[in-house]
Amino acid sequence: MSPTDDGVQPQGPDAAGGDPLAPRAAPDDSVLLTARGIRKSFGDNEVLRSIDLEVRRGEVVVLIGPSGSGKTTVLRSLNGLETPDGGTIAFAGGPELDFSGAIPKAGRFALRDRSAMVFQQHNLFPHMTVLENVIEGPVLVQRVPKARAVAEASALLERVGLAEKRDAYPFQLSGGQQQRVGIVRALALKPDLLLFDEPTSALDPELVGEVLSVIKELADEGWTMVVVTHEVSFARQAADEVLFMDGGVVVERGAPKQIFTNPTQERTRRFLDRILRPLD
Amino acid sequence: MASGWQLFLESFWPIVWGGLSGTIPLALASFAIGLVIALAVALARISKNRVLSGIGRFYVSVIRGTPLLVQLFVIFYGLPAVGIVIDPWPSAIAAFSLNVGGYAAEIIRAAILSVPKGQWEAGYTIGMSHTTTLRRIILPQAARVSVPPLSNTFISLVKDTSLASLILVTELFRVSQEIAAFTQDFMLLYLEAALIYWLFCLVLSSGQNALERRLDRYVAH
Numbered sequence: 001m002s003p004t005d006d007g008v009q010p011q012g013p014d015a016a017g018g019d020p021l022a023p024r025a026a027p028d029d030s031v032l033l034t035a036r037g038i039r040k041s042f043g044d045n046e047v048l049r050s051i052d053l054e055v056r057r058g059e060v061v062v063l064i065g066p067s068g069s070g071k072t073t074v075l076r077s078l079n080g081l082e083t084p085d086g087g088t089i090a091f092a093g094g095p096e097l098d099f100s101g102a103i104p105k106a107g108r109f110a111l112r113d114r115s116a117m118v119f120q121q122h123n124l125f126p127h128m129t130v131l132e133n134v135i136e137g138p139v140l141v142q143r144v145p146k147a148r149a150v151a152e153a154s155a156l157l158e159r160v161g162l163a164e165k166r167d168a169y170p171f172q173l174s175g176g177q178q179q180r181v182g183i184v185r186a187l188a189l190k191p192d193l194l195l196f197d198e199p200t201s202a203l204d205p206e207l208v209g210e211v212l213s214v215i216k217e218l219a220d221e222g223w224t225m226v227v228v229t230h231e232v233s234f235a236r237q238a239a240d241e242v243l244f245m246d247g248g249v250v251v252e253r254g255a256p257k258q259i260f261t262n263p264t265q266e267r268t269r270r271f272l273d274r275i276l277r278p279l280d
Numbered sequence: 281m282a283s284g285w286q287l288f289l290e291s292f293w294p295i296v297w298g299g300l301s302g303t304i305p306l307a308l309a310s311f312a313i314g315l316v317i318a319l320a321v322a323l324a325r326i327s328k329n330r331v332l333s334g335i336g337r338f339y340v341s342v343i344r345g346t347p348l349l350v351q352l353f354v355i356f357y358g359l360p361a362v363g364i365v366i367d368p369w370p371s372a373i374a375a376f377s378l379n380v381g382g383y384a385a386e387i388i389r390a391a392i393l394s395v396p397k398g399q400w401e402a403g404y405t406i407g408m409s410h411t412t413t414l415r416r417i418i419l420p421q422a423a424r425v426s427v428p429p430l431s432n433t434f435i436s437l438v439k440d441t442s443l444a445s446l447i448l449v450t451e452l453f454r455v456s457q458e459i460a461a462f463t464q465d466f467m468l469l470y471l472e473a474a475l476i477y478w479l480f481c482l483v484l485s486s487g488q489n490a491l492e493r494r495l496d497r498y499v500a501h
Binding site for chain 2: 079080081108109112113116117119121123124125126127128136137140141142169170171185186189
């Protein structure tokens, strides 16, 4: 492959501008995702009791809450990794999936067409190099010509500072580098919505910053994302809306400033006290 | 009468040739077909479909619960009674493939289950179907895990093919039997056959090591 100057890069309708980190559609405040009344039980354990969520293009929604509150299940439902027992999920321009009936397989694929997940444990493919990890989806699933997928993947890796690691195997990378590759793998699919499931929880503290700064950068570029995290400082800086979940319901939602400095619900206050002042 | 050493030397290449033209092709063909059966049975056993997983479990149970020699005799000497006559070679390949299929199925099943669930989900989230995820993500990782136990199965199979001598297949052991019947030097010729099996297995083991090293290249040491 020739060293990419941006002029050579194939400019599909997808490649907005020259910046590989730029999202596919410019944020225009229109509603991208609508989820209504999402319910989910595992056996007797009711994890989600009617969750409503609306995400606008370019918006960053952060889900916080104690473990077991259902945040991750919401995220996984949006990606079709979990099938809710009831409720609806619809992406702009797509069909509305109603989970109270039987959902055809195609429904789950429709969700994955629009969103991509970054996992807590990166889940990179260990038998593939960094580059192979990133181009697997575009080439195999989206049928992007390989040369173009490689060019785009290289540009993305370059932007997150991993250009020289493209031929390394995941085990040769640090945790922070692995997670950045995980982010690039999701970005390479050019989804409308990025889902982050506690992307820094498995990392050593000194590696958290390099991953959060990439996510922050994506947020600034206009990517639409739903992030499950315990990183309050990230939520304060990057979130447009914060949802506090507990016991399978959204207890409180609002702008980060309001949630973190002036929560209206007692449960929210207690949770924030615990994570902000764990020793008091 | 030829000295023992001379007999050893004179019979060495005929027996080795019996191995190269009989034992090895028989083992390779049976192993290849056996792996296909094993993969199908492993996937059936893992399947959420109860009928499929039941069939898979039944197959493994029958194969592992009956002697290989009996399986071989049922196919070669038994089936003609119901009008199905199969030549020695195809009979041997059928019996050994079915047998390998049962044992290797359990190895492959365990290997597939050893791949973390997150790998499936990572495949799904980049838009892959179940089958594509299995083929591109899960099986390559399962292959690495299953090479050592599958190599054992293959080496066992190489030795087990000596049973084919009992259904008239000319392979390593049958050649030595024929020479021994002629010269009456049973001890010498059977020890010689044992030695040659061992040499074959040494070569196979080194091949196994090379393969494991190759498949281990993406794993931290």
